[in-house]
Amino acid sequence: EDQVTQSPEALRLQEGESSSLNCSYTVSGLRGLFWYRQDPGKGPEFLFTLYSAGEEKEKERLKATLTKKESFLHITAPKPEDSATYLCAVQALGGNDMRFGAGTRLTVKP
């Protein structure tokens, strides 16, 4: 069965303090790994899709990387507006749905 584990559950950073979020996964065959951002009381917002080991994607202060077993979301010089829950999900080859991790709740203090 496909599994996604995210760590840490919560992360508190000072503004400008870079860090990384981890997503470990097991899947029978990976079609794609996805990162989402979710603000309180709202639906998740799509950030990135990664397809193969070694691939990297960037958007503003966020950079996602992928290996055969895990993905990292690197946050460089975060700002308070980056505070949110970040969700990781995997989709298996031939699958029609995604399996989500429980998320990492990021708080960036000014």
Add this chain to the structure above:
Amino acid sequence: SQTIHQWPATLVQPVGSPLSLECTVEGTSNPNLYWYRQAAGRGLQLLFYSVGIGQISSEVPQNLSASRPQDRQFILSSKKLLLSDSGFYLCAWSVRGTGRYGYTFGSGTRLTVV
């Protein structure tokens, strides 16, 4: 552009009452549609997905059902709500045949069963 509408935003229902949540998508055809539930502090649990009109797949046994009466309409229902049905319900759509663009989620419905 594509948009997804989900309503109501919040709902408080007594135990044993019926439920109907509606989701519609605009600006695309033949989407895959999904219902997820998110419990507090937990990940998204897939409830149902649909690849076409009248085609519903259920992931977990539960007190809920789903229907897709039109191509871009997805409905989540229950005949009798349980306390354990409380949660944040999210509808989503994706382009059929590829996960390249991820899912687009609605704004969610916060359901509290009392």
